[in-house]
Amino acid sequence: MKARKAMLISLAAVSLLFVPLLVSTSQHENHLALAQKAVTGENKPLSDTSDNVQVDFEVPKTIYANELTTIKMKITDEESGAPLSHVDWAIAVKDPFGNIIYKTTTAHSHSGQMDINVAFPTAGENTISVTSSSIGDKMMGMDVPGMAKTHTVLSGDLMEGWKTDPSNDFGTRTYEFPITVLSEKQVNTIKTSEGDMLNFEMATTSNQIVAGQPTTLVFTLTNAEDGSMITHPDMQLKVRVGSFVTSKSAPVEGMMGMNGIYHGHTGVMTHTAVFPRPGLYLLNADLNSLPVSNILFGQASTRFVLQVADSSSSASVVSAQSAPGPNTVNIVGIEAPFFAPNSINVKAGTTLTFDNVDGNMHTVTSVKSGTTEPDGRFDSGLMKAGDTFSVKLDKPGTYEYFCAIHIGMKGTVNVS
Incomplete structure (x- = not known):
């Protein structure tokens, strides 16, 4: 056990070379608590x-x-x-x-x-x-x-x-x-090959999963003991309805999938697909830790069952990437334009809201012009799917920002 702890510490240090942002366990817990509060709709007697x-x-x-x-x-x-x-x-x-x-x-x-x-x-x-x-x-x-x-x-x-x-x-x-x-969510508690207990959650950003309509599934891997995120897991996913396989990751080669896997820098992985017909879909997920993961859990497998409705039973399906409201920027993901609108003009004193309509975790972090170096003017912290972040910009000027997890995601706010 001592040897394993020492190995984890050394690997945590090495992982600084591999990712642009590492967040402490307490920061993860705080952000998760805020996210859960933002999306929770509670019923009362x-x-x-x-x-x-x-x-x-x-x-x-x-x-x-x-x-x-x-x-x-x-x-x-x-x-x-x-x-x-x-x-x-x-x-x-x-x-x-x-x-x-x-x-x-x-x-x-x-x-x-x-x-x-x-x-x-x-x-x-x-x-x-x-x-x-x-x-x-x-x-x-x-x-x-x-x-x-x-x-x-x-x-x-x-x-x-x-x-x-x-x-x-x-x-x-x-x-x-x-x-x-609330939108569908399932949580499986699984025991790994190394004896660790993990919680693996599958949630969707859609109000209803409808045949023929794009649906984003969000997978989150956490430590069952304290709820902290498991960093850098790999996931291979197989989706089928009956004997018909609708999608499948590349096969495992040795200890991990080399030619195509889902990866979660912060423990969050997403899968967007169109389910071709209504019915019960089986989602088989195989998980692997990497040498840079904060917990070397080895391997684990689990299954989710997904109910897909007939398109005729749904009155409407609204795209998550619909046009943003006034003074709002949608975080649309790692595909260009990254933020919608990518460049926005506002008046001084305007409160600007960023809405994460993507299935993945992102940040909105202001940076020095032309760099990826935070300048401290605003930082949303980790934003889960559905989270929003607001900032009031009082001084005229150009504000550049990026996602600290996906550093290629960049945007601009012009304040006049």
Whole structure:
């Protein structure tokens, strides 16, 4: 173990020769925390009341698309807080476009608690419509037995309490609750050939993965113990639907792939592709550490399952590289023009926002004219997909900047 630690220290020093930017573990953690805060949409417990009948609604704080999610609902008498027995429910879940993705009529709860499990195919604000109906004295023209009627369970005893608990034939009530769903993310914890435990995350920048539409998948490799990034991993990726292979990296040659791999300087790798048809896709990922990696984990393999929707089921797909808003520069990646617009003119005192619409990590770092030497005027730090960075430029002049990870990415701000 001591020998391995010593080797890691020496390799960390050597790695200074290979990359333009190294970020400390604490800096990585800070940037990751900021990024997660920026993209997190949390759900909170909700309740709604109609004529003394209250429905409490709860889902997990964080929900990702295509993740089976438990929805819990409870119906009570508002005045006493006691549950209502024997209630019928009609439940419909709508995606952000208003399409019904789940529906049930005459679901039934005996104790006032209704739980359902649903996977949401589309990120954004989904809506659940809940209609609750009581069981009264008659059903299909026949008398309903006393124990099958809706009661306010003041006694707390479902089996015998109906004899003394007051009946509550409240009729029908309808409630609507919003549900925030984030873009798809899956995390696999894997054990490597050297015994290290790593978290390997696959996320997408699309609200929905649709057949025939470009989709960017973002892979992030971190240490399972402390969440720090694993630097300089190699990944080989094979994508297939059924027996049809849609893409595949070059084969391994010895300990690593020599002729074509995905590489993550900061532990982040991206794959953009068009999935030709709807269905379940299998993504097999093989990982390797390099001599300059901060953890020499050896080799590891894992698999992700990706649900691709039919294009007809999606109302619209918006390109991540759409025209930026006013006083906004989109970070579009290592392909020219790198930043859109690559050169922008603004007035002194303008607040300029940089929006990372690419799947990869980038920085926006001001530099001395004609160089890649930071001048300290502004620096975004690491920006994950979806992160934004704003800077107010008060002094006229020309501001040159670059991405400190991909030093060929350069842009200019002209302040008048």
